[in-house]
Amino acid sequence: MTDIPTSTPIRSGPRINLRDAGTFFGLVLIFAVFAVLTPVFLTAPNLINILQQSSINACIALGMTFVIISGGIDLSVGPTAAVSAIVGATLMIAGVPIPLAVMGAIATGMACGLFNGTLVAIAGLQPFIVTLGGLSLYRALALIFTGGNPIFGIPTEFRDAINGVVLGVPVPVIVVAVIAVILWVVLNRSPLGEYILAVGGNPEAARIAGVPVARTKITVYVLSGGLAAVAALILTGRLGAADPTMGNLWELDAIAAAAIGGASLMGGKGSVVGTLMGAVILGGLRNGLTLMNVQAFYQLLATGIIILVAMLIDRATRGRA
Amino acid sequence: MAPARRHSPSRRDGPHESIDMTTSASRLSLVGVSKSFPGIRALDNVSFDVRPGEVHGLLGENGAGKSTMLNILSAVLQATQGKIFIDGQHVTPARPADARAAGIAMIHQELQHIPQLSVAQNLFLGRPLTTAGGMLVDRRAQERRAREILAGLDPRIDPRAPIHTLKVAQQQIVEIARALLDDAKVIAMDEPTSSLTPSEFESLAALIARLAAQGKSIIYVSHKMDEVFRVCDRATILRDGRFIDTVDLSQITEDQVIAKMVGRDILHERHVTHARPEVVMQVEDLSDSGLIRNASFALHKGEVLGLAGLVGSGRTELLRLIAGIDSAKSGRVILNGKPVDLRNPRSAIRAGIGLVPEERKKDGIVRERPVSSNIALPCMGRFSRFGLVRRRALHAEATSLMKKMGMRPPDVNRAIGTFSGGNQQKAIIGRWLAADVDILLFDEPTRGIDVGAKSEIYDLIAQLAQAGKSIIVVSSELPEIIRLSDRVMVMREGRISTILNADAISEDAIAANAIPKSQGPLAVAQSIEVLS
Numbered sequence: 001m002t003d004i005p006t007s008t009p010i011r012s013g014p015r016i017n018l019r020d021a022g023t024f025f026g027l028v029l030i031f032a033v034f035a036v037l038t039p040v041f042l043t044a045p046n047l048i049n050i051l052q053q054s055s056i057n058a059c060i061a062l063g064m065t066f067v068i069i070s071g072g073i074d075l076s077v078g079p080t081a082a083v084s085a086i087v088g089a090t091l092m093i094a095g096v097p098i099p100l101a102v103m104g105a106i107a108t109g110m111a112c113g114l115f116n117g118t119l120v121a122i123a124g125l126q127p128f129i130v131t132l133g134g135l136s137l138y139r140a141l142a143l144i145f146t147g148g149n150p151i152f153g154i155p156t157e158f159r160d161a162i163n164g165v166v167l168g169v170p171v172p173v174i175v176v177a178v179i180a181v182i183l184w185v186v187l188n189r190s191p192l193g194e195y196i197l198a199v200g201g202n203p204e205a206a207r208i209a210g211v212p213v214a215r216t217k218i219t220v221y222v223l224s225g226g227l228a229a230v231a232a233l234i235l236t237g238r239l240g241a242a243d244p245t246m247g248n249l250w251e252l253d254a255i256a257a258a259a260i261g262g263a264s265l266m267g268g269k270g271s272v273v274g275t276l277m278g279a280v281i282l283g284g285l286r287n288g289l290t291l292m293n294v295q296a297f298y299q300l301l302a303t304g305i306i307i308l309v310a311m312l313i314d315r316a317t318r319g320r321a
Numbered sequence: 322m323a324p325a326r327r328h329s330p331s332r333r334d335g336p337h338e339s340i341d342m343t344t345s346a347s348r349l350s351l352v353g354v355s356k357s358f359p360g361i362r363a364l365d366n367v368s369f370d371v372r373p374g375e376v377h378g379l380l381g382e383n384g385a386g387k388s389t390m391l392n393i394l395s396a397v398l399q400a401t402q403g404k405i406f407i408d409g410q411h412v413t414p415a416r417p418a419d420a421r422a423a424g425i426a427m428i429h430q431e432l433q434h435i436p437q438l439s440v441a442q443n444l445f446l447g448r449p450l451t452t453a454g455g456m457l458v459d460r461r462a463q464e465r466r467a468r469e470i471l472a473g474l475d476p477r478i479d480p481r482a483p484i485h486t487l488k489v490a491q492q493q494i495v496e497i498a499r500a501l502l503d504d505a506k507v508i509a510m511d512e513p514t515s516s517l518t519p520s521e522f523e524s525l526a527a528l529i530a531r532l533a534a535q536g537k538s539i540i541y542v543s544h545k546m547d548e549v550f551r552v553c554d555r556a557t558i559l560r561d562g563r564f565i566d567t568v569d570l571s572q573i574t575e576d577q578v579i580a581k582m583v584g585r586d587i588l589h590e591r592h593v594t595h596a597r598p599e600v601v602m603q604v605e606d607l608s609d610s611g612l613i614r615n616a617s618f619a620l621h622k623g624e625v626l627g628l629a630g631l632v633g634s635g636r637t638e639l640l641r642l643i644a645g646i647d648s649a650k651s652g653r654v655i656l657n658g659k660p661v662d663l664r665n666p667r668s669a670i671r672a673g674i675g676l677v678p679e680e681r682k683k684d685g686i687v688r689e690r691p692v693s694s695n696i697a698l699p700c701m702g703r704f705s706r707f708g709l710v711r712r713r714a715l716h717a718e719a720t721s722l723m724k725k726m727g728m729r730p731p732d733v734n735r736a737i738g739t740f741s742g743g744n745q746q747k748a749i750i751g752r753w754l755a756a757d758v759d760i761l762l763f764d765e766p767t768r769g770i771d772v773g774a775k776s777e778i779y780d781l782i783a784q785l786a787q788a789g790k791s792i793i794v795v796s797s798e799l800p801e802i803i804r805l806s807d808r809v810m811v812m813r814e815g816r817i818s819t820i821l822n823a824d825a826i827s828e829d830a831i832a833a834n835a836i837p838k839s840q841g842p843l844a845v846a847q848s849i850e851v852l853s
Contacts, residue, residue: 189709191701194694201687208646208684209752210670210699268689 019262019314023277026260026310030281034288041288048170054283055172058276059231060250061257062176062183063224065275068258069187070220071200071267072120072127076112076134077228077254078247082142084109084229089151089242098158106229112138113225117218135251142244150243154236162237172234179227184272196220200267256303257282260310281306347406348373348538349425349507354403356389356562363389366403367564369557371507376529376539378549378556378570382582382771386562387542391509394540395427396420407506426500430512432492436485441467443484444499470498474528490521497528508532509540514548515769518632519797526552544771545798546575558582583773594807594823595786596624602674602760602791604643607652612815613638616652620760620791625782627806628795629831635815636795637679640762643793644676645669656760670699675753679764679795681742685749688738692728692748693719695737699756722751727777743774750781761785763794767801779805799828811835 035042060077067074088105092098112134119130164171187193195216198206207213228247236242259265260281261274285306289299347370356364364386371377381387392398394405396414405412407423414420420427434443441463450466452459467480475494484492493513500508514522529539529552543549549556550570558565558581565581602620607613612635620626630636641647643654645663654661654674662668666676678684686695696719697704704715719733726747728740737748746766753761763782767775782805786792796802802809809821811834818834 185709189712191705191708191710194690194697194701194710197690198687198694198698201689202683205678205684205687206698208644208666208676208678209695210667210756212667268687 020271020274020277022313023261023271023274023281026313027277027281027284030288030306031284034284034291038288038291040291046287046291048168048173050280050283050287051173052170053287054279055170055176056231056234057250057253057257057282058279059176059179059227059234061254061261061275061279062180062272063220063227064251064254065258065261065263065270065272066183066187066196066220067127067224068255068263068265069200069267069270070196070217071203072217072220073131073255073265074113074116074221074224075128075131075251076116076138077224077231078250079135079138079142080109080112080225080228081232081235081247081250082242082244083112083138084225085232085236085242085246086142086145086151086244088229088233089154089236092155092158093151093153098155098161101158102233105233106226109225109227109229109232110222111225112228113222114218116225117221120221121214121217139244142246146244148244150241152241154240154242159237159240162234172238175230175234179230180272180276187270187272192216192219197268200269202268253282256307260307262314281310346372348375348408349540350406350409351390352404352406354390354393354400354405356386356393356398357401363562364393364400364559365562367559367562368403369564369567371538371540373506373538374533374536375555376533376541376553378553379540379542379559380549380556380578380582381559381565382773385559385582385771387559388511389562390559391427391511391540391542394420394425394507394509396425421503421505424504424506426503426505426508428493428496428500428508428510428513430515432489432496434484434492434495437483439464439481440471440478440484440487440495441480443495444470444480444502466502467498470501471495473531474498474501475524488521489516490518490524493517493525494528497532505537507538507540509542511542512544512769513541514543514545522548544769546579549578550575579772583776592804592806593783594624595783595789596807597622597789601657603655605653605655607639607642607654608650609638609642609647610650611638613642613649614815616642616817618810618817618820620793622791623786623789624807625786625792625794625805627802627809627826628793628812629799629802629809630812630835632797634812634835636812637764638815639812640676640764640793640795643669643760644674644762646676670756670758673757673759674762675699675756675758675760676762677746677749677753677764677766679768681745681749681769686737686745689736691734692723692737692740693733695748696722696733696752696755699752703755718755719751722754723747726751726781741771741774743770743777746770746774746778747781750778750785754785759791761790761792763792765796766794767796767798799831802831803828813837 031042040046060081064074064077084105087108088101091101091104096104116130116134119125120127162171166174187196195206195211198209198211199213199216203213231250232246235246257278258270258275260278261271261276263270263275282303285302286299289302349371351370352368354364354367355362367386367390379387379390389398393400396417396419399415407425412423414423414425435446438446441460444467445463449458450462451457452462464480471478471480471494474497475491478487478491478494484495487495497508513525517525529541533539541549541553553570555567555569556578557567558578560582568578568581599622600619601622604616604618604620607616616639628636628639638647642649642663645666645668649663654663656672656674659672661672661674682688693715697710697715701710704711704718716733720731723733724731728744728747737745740748750761766778766782770778782792782794794802794805796805803826806826807823809826809831811818811821811831813835814837821830
C-alpha cells in the first residue's frame with residue numbers, strides 16, 4: 001500500500017502532551033465558568049476542598065488508568081476498597097500497630113487485584129467479566145464478615161493523621177500527589193510502563209517481542225487493588241468508620257476520570273496527568289454545582305454531559321481513527 | 322520466475338510503441354490529475370486511459386501515488402486538478418456513492434463487509450430489496466438475485482452463509498459480485514492477491530479474464546510483477562506521484578518495468594554466501610500437536626537457509642515453534658550446544674532467537690508507540706538502570722540502527738504506525754539487532770513492501786549473514802528464496818521433504834519437493850506453474 005504520511009495521522013509519543021493540554025483547557029474552562037457564577041468557587045480554601053474531595057476518586061482512577069492502558073478494566077475497585085477497609089479497621093481495633101494495619105489493608109487490596117489479574121492473564125477470562133464477578137464477590141465478603149454493619153472505633157491517631165494538614169495541604173491530597181508522581185515515572189520512564197503500553201496497544205506483537213504479557217497484566221490489577229485500598233483507608237480515616245457498603249459506583253467515577261483524561265478503553269493509551277485532571281474536573285463540577293445549590297439529580301445530569309462532551313471533543317480532535 | 326504469461330515478452334530493448342492517449346474508445350480517461358496534501362504533491366499531472374475490456378495494471382513503489390489515484394477514482398479523495406472521463410463523459414464524483422453511481426467500483430485490499438451477516442445481506446447492504454411498500458427487507462428476493470450474480474462467478478458460494486464462514490478468496494468474489502450488482506464499468510482492485518493462495522490466484526485470474534471478456538475494465542494494483550504480467554494487458558507506471566509511462570505488457574520485460582519503477586535491477590544481483598562450517602542451531606525431531614512432524618535440521622553460522630513450500634505446508638508453524646510462540650509437543654532445539662527453553666517467546670529470545678513475523682501489523686508492531694520503544698521491547702533490561710529506562714541511550718542506539726538501515730525519516734520518536742511497511746520492517750529487524758540475537762527467523766520478509774525497500778531488505782539479510790548471524794527465510798516467492806539462500810529447505814504437509822544445497826537449488830527442484838506425493842506428474846507440472 002502506498003503511504004501518504006499526511007493522510008493518516010496517528011498519535012505519536014510527544015503528541016500525548018497535546019491531549020493533556022486539551023484536558024487542561026477543559027479544566028480551566030469549567031473552573032472559569034464556576035468562578036463567574038459563584039464568587040466562592042475560586043477561593044483558596046474551596047480549591048483545596050475540591051482537591052481533597054477529588055483525592056479518593058483520583059487514587060482509584062490512577063489504578064484504573066493503568067488497567068485501561070493495558071487493555072483491561074477493573075469494575076471491582078469499590079468492593080475491593082470495602083474489603084480492604086474492613087480488614088484495616090479490624091486490625092486497628094484489635095490493637096495491631098497502625099502502620100501494620102495499613103499494610104494489611106493494602107495487602108488485602110493487592111490480593112483482590114492478584115485474584116483478578118490471575119483470572120485475566122493466566123485463565124484468559126475477559127477483564128470485564130472477571131472484575132464483574134469480583135465486584136459481587138468482594139462486596140459479599142465485606143458484608144458477610146461484618147454482618148452488614150459498619151466498624152466503628154477507628155483509633156484517633158489514624159483519624160488525625162488522615163485529617164491532618166501539612167503546609168496548608170490536606171494529607172490525602174499529598175498522599176495522592178506522591179502516588180501520582182511515582183506512577184508517572186513508572187508509566188513514562190520504566191520498562192514496566194513500556195510493557196503496559198505495548199500489551200495494551202498490541203498484545204500479540206508484545207508477546208512475540210518477548211514482553212512478559214501475563215506478568216504485566218497481573219501487575220496492573222494488583223496496582224489497582226492496592227490503590228483501591230489506599231482510597232479506602234483515606235475514607236475510613238475521614239469517616240472514622242469502615243463501612244462494608246463503601247465504594248458503591250466508585251468504578252464508574254474512576255473510569256470517567258480516566259476517559260476524560262485521555263485513556264482509551266481499547267487499550268494502549270492513557271495519561272497519569274490527564275487522569276488527575278479528569279478527577280479534578282469531576283470534583284470541581286460537583287463542588288461548583290453544590291455551591292450553586294443545584295439539586296443532586298441535576299449534578300448527575302451535568303456529570304453525564306461533561307463525560308460525553310469530553311469524548312466528542314476527543315474524537316473530533318483526534319480525527320477519524 | 323517464469324510466469325505463464327499471456328503474451329511472450331519481447332526481448333528488444335528499443336522504445337516500445339507509444340499509446341494514443343486520446344483514443345475515443347477509452348472507457349476511463351484521466352487527464353492531468355493532480356493531488357496535493359499539505360507539504361506533499363502525491364500526484365502530479367497524471368494522465369492515462371483504460372479501454373473497455375482491458376485489464377490495466379497500476380504500478381509503482383510505495384509513495385508513487387497508486388493509493389491516492391485509487392482514492393480519487395473512488396471519490397474518497399478529491400483531485401486538486403484534472404478531469405475524469407467515463408465513456409467520454411466528464412464526471413465529478415464528490416462522494417464514494419457518486420463514484421459507484423458513475424460506474425467505478427473499488428475492491429479494497431482489506432475487504433469491507435460485516436462478518437456476521439449473510440452473503441446476500443452484505444451484497445445488498447445499504448440498498449436492500451424491499452417488500453411491503455419498503456417496510457420490510459425482501460430476503461428471498463435478495464438471495465435469489467445474489468444467487469444469479471454469484472452463479473457467474475462462483476456457484477459454490479451460498480448466499481445465505483454468514484460471510485465470515487467464507488474463505489478470503491470467496492469473500493473477495495462477493496465484493497466483485499457487489500461491483501457487478503452496481504453495474505460497474507470499471508472495477509479497481511487494490512492488491513487483490515495479498516492474502517490468496519496460488520491456486521486461489523489462478524481462479525481470480527480466470528475470473529478477471531472473464532470479466533474483461535464481458536467488457537468490464539479492470540484496474541489492477543499489485544506489487545507482484547509476475548501477477549501483473551499474467552493478468553494485465555497494459556500497465557501505467559507511476560513514480561513519486563508522476564506519470565512515467567503506459568506500457569503494453571506484451572512488448573516489455575519484467576525487468577524493464579521494474580527499472581521504470583525504481584531505476585535499477587534488484588533480483589538478479591548475485592548471491593554471495595557467508596556460511597561457515599560450524600553448526601549454531603540444531604533442530605531435532607520437533608513436532609507440534611497439529612501439522613509439524615519430526616522436523617530436524619542444522620543451521621550454520623552466517624548461513625541463510627531458505628524455507629520453501631506451498632501455503633499450508635507448515636513453514637510459518639515451524640518458525641513459530643522455534644521462536645517459542647506456539648508450544649511444541651516433542652523434540653528440541655539446541656543453540657550453541659544448549660537446549661533452548663521454548664515455553665514462550667521471551668525464553669527463546671533470551672536464548673538468542675528472534676522472529677520477524679509475516680503479519681507486521683498484527684504480530685510485529687505496536688503502532689501507537691514510538692519506533693524506539695518498539696525496538697527496545699525484547700531487551701528493556703539493556704536499556705534500563707535502577708528500574709528506569711535510559712532514554713538517551715535507547716534513543717541514540719535506535720537512531721544509529723535506523724540510520725544504518727536507511728529508515729526515512731530517521732525520527733525514532735515518531736509512532737511506528739506512521740511509517741511505511743518497509744520502514745516498519747527495518748524497525749523490527751533493528752529490534753533483533755538491539756537484542757543481539759544469533760538466529761533471525763524471517764517470515765515473508767518482503768510481503769507488502771515495495772520493490773525499492775525489498776532490495777534494501779535483501780541487502781540487510783546478506784549483511785546480517787556476513788556479520789555472523791544465522792538466518793531462516795520463509796518466502797512464497799521462489800526468485801526471492803533463490804536470490805537469498807545458501808541452502809533451501811522444502812516443506813511438504815508438515816514435514817521437511819528435502820534440503821537442497823547451493824548447486825541443487827532450482828525452481829523445479831523446489832517445486833518437485835513441495836508438491837504432495839499423492840498427486841501425479843500432471844499435478845506437479847501444474848503446481849510448478851502455480852508456484853512460479
